Amino acid sequence: MTRRVNEPIWMRPESVPAGRPNERSRAEITAAAVAIADRDGLDAITMRRLASSLATGPASLYRYVANRDELIDLMVDAVAAEYELGGPSGDWLADLVAFAGQARTIMRRHPWVVPLVIGQPSIGPHSLDLIEHILAVLGDHPAPTGAKLQAFAMLNGVVALFVQNELAGERRRNGQTIAQWQAAQAAYLHHIAAQGRHPRLARAMTPDPAAVAATDDALDLLTARIMEGLLGGAAAATDRD
Amino acid sequence: MTRRVNEPIWMRPESVPAGRPNERSRAEITAAAVAIADRDGLDAITMRRLASSLATGPASLYRYVANRDELIDLMVDAVAAEYELGGPSGDWLADLVAFAGQARTIMRRHPWVVPLVIGQPSIGPHSLDLIEHILAVLGDHPAPTGAKLQAFAMLNGVVALFVQNELAGERRRNGQTIAQWQAAQAAYLHHIAAQGRHPRLARAMTPDPAAVAATDDALDLLTARIMEGLLGGAAAATDRD
DNA sequence: GCAATTTGCGAACACCGATCGCAAAGTAGA
DNA sequence: TCTACTTTGCGATCGGTGTTCGCAAATTGC
Known part of the structure; x- marks a missing residue:
């Protein structure tokens, strides 16, 4: 079997009419990946998690996709x-x-x-x-x-x-809730504003009614x-x- | 020791005048990281590589930075x-x-x-x-x-x-040279253009003298x-x- | 000297992307 | 039906990653 990974995935046929047939399809895998990313973000797309969401092993995915980047290419095109x-x-x-x-x-x-x-x-x-x-x-x-x-x-x-x-x-950063993170950021901003060397920034932090x-x-x-x-x-x- | 990671790095004092003194500084570490990223890109910033570029162990870096993301925050601010x-x-x-x-x-x-x-x-x-x-x-x-x-x-x-x-x-993608990747992409584009369902794209691919x-x-x-x-x-x- | 406090960092853990090799499952031809 | 042949499924595994833990080393104040 030749492993044509040098050409883009769009040129590689999804399957050939010989040998054991695919149990899944690129579309199916892509849809599952998009669903995971929609819920938990791009970092949640790991080969293991995607595989287990499809009730299979991580290695199986590499029959459909040369690597993780290619999987993401598929996802982007699916969204397009x-x-x-x-x-x-x-x-x-x-x-x-x-x-x-x-x-x-x-x-x-x-x-x-x-x-x-x-x-x-x-x-x-x-x-x-x-x-x-x-x-x-x-x-x-x-x-x-x-x-x-x-x-x-x-x-x-x-x-x-x-x-x-x-x-x-709406996104989260490193385990911390975004609310915690924002609160910490705000505390720092107030700290800086209180030092008086950023007057315009300080004025910008008083909540503006005409936001x-x-x-x-x-x-x-x-x-x-x-x-x-x-x-x-x-x-x-x-x-x- | 309290591990104040809930507040941003900018509010945590870099060192306290007690106990064993720092052998390095945030600035030093940040500069080394920027140098690596300038040469080999953001993916080259691993705690191990950064540590070895500073002739130390990976664990030591966590005395200066709570995690990799915080290190990148430092890098961004250094560039600012x-x-x-x-x-x-x-x-x-x-x-x-x-x-x-x-x-x-x-x-x-x-x-x-x-x-x-x-x-x-x-x-x-x-x-x-x-x-x-x-x-x-x-x-x-x-x-x-x-x-x-x-x-x-x-x-x-x-x-x-x-x-x-x-x-x-100028960037590279997944081991492949960017030249290889671009060539493969171009091959696919020609393939699509040859099918005739994207006439304007096809016309766009004839090299334009007034680029x-x-x-x-x-x-x-x-x-x-x-x-x-x-x-x-x-x-x-x-x-x- | 002697706590107290802080840093340095080797060792380890959990997880990641990716590979290898073989069993399983199909097809084509006799 | 049997036999190549071809392709997929996937357990086991490898090298690399971010991060944590615990202890030795280094410094301060008393």
Whole structure:
């Protein structure tokens, strides 16, 4: 048997019609992994835990996946399949903003993808569909393709940053409850503020009645401004009705 | 001895004037860790390797640091100390752009901080200096403090994304050379393109003579546009001279 | 000198990703 | 049905990881 691990998982056939047949499938394993990560985060994805959640041994997983990173590639691509991609509406900016909105709900559903966005995951078929969709949306746009791809990367990243901010406080850190951790952090901040060498920080710590509320509009505005800035807002007037 | 790990490392005194004195210091350990990470990446930071680079045993490090995460907090804050913060120039946008420029060179010097920007590092004294600086720069700006802090987070994140794009191809993935990995990825892309269901992707793969070149101006423009968008470019006319 | 207190660190533990080799379970052909 | 042949399932195991424990060593105040 040849062990073709040098090519990406997307090019390796999942099974061949010979020998003992698979008892599981990549999709099944991926779904189980996503379920674990949704509940307990990316660190909870260990080969042993995933295996036992599938009622098998850790070694068996390596028949489906060359290593843990490849498993995560599968997970990311599975999440990319959750987008609902319509055709271009004619208003590229609106389409990009709508895409960002979908990205937000998907990232909130799968918080573990947030840190993966900054990184170099192997691009799978569903991720390629996303790229194709963005290129279609920007079909009439005069920018070079490289700029469009970079804009797409930036769009994903900005949404990730936004969601990360939204979800701050829901993740846990090193066994400690996030509440404990935040309380300890706050104690330190007060300590620093009391020293008087950070006056503006100190003033920022008095609770502000007009606190910033993260509404859905906030992301829309943010992404619209950024994409306008990146892809030349002047070329397309974006006020509808 | 009480083991005060519930409060952040910044509040625990580094040493007490009693008993056997420290043979090392947090700064020394942090510097060694940064040196390793600069050369071999964040994964190379193992307690054993760091210890042996300091000619000691792994267990000794836990007299200075509660766990690996705390060590990384120290590293991040050490990098934050590398900024040179001048006073506000009066042009907040220019100051923010200049800050982003510094962030870029610092992140290029320490590529391992890029994935840490998206995350929840414990904010140390030098990071607090950065926040204080940004708040000072935005002192006259009418936006609420929360919005300013979010803009700061977004600024850091965008620079991280930018540097990540710049450095793509310098990191390695799972033993394989990045060249091998990229070649394999490219093979898959060609395979998909040949199937004809991603026409725009296929066209994007024919090498473009007018490829996008990442110049220094690119980041300046990008950050300027984004910060203008976030903090209301209309409120402050930013054309000088 | 003599507690008291703190640090240094070898040894060990639990857990991780990954590999190896063989038994089990199928297919194709006689 | 029997016999290669091929592929999967997976127990056992390896090297490496973060972290803890307990004791010896080093320093202080008395």
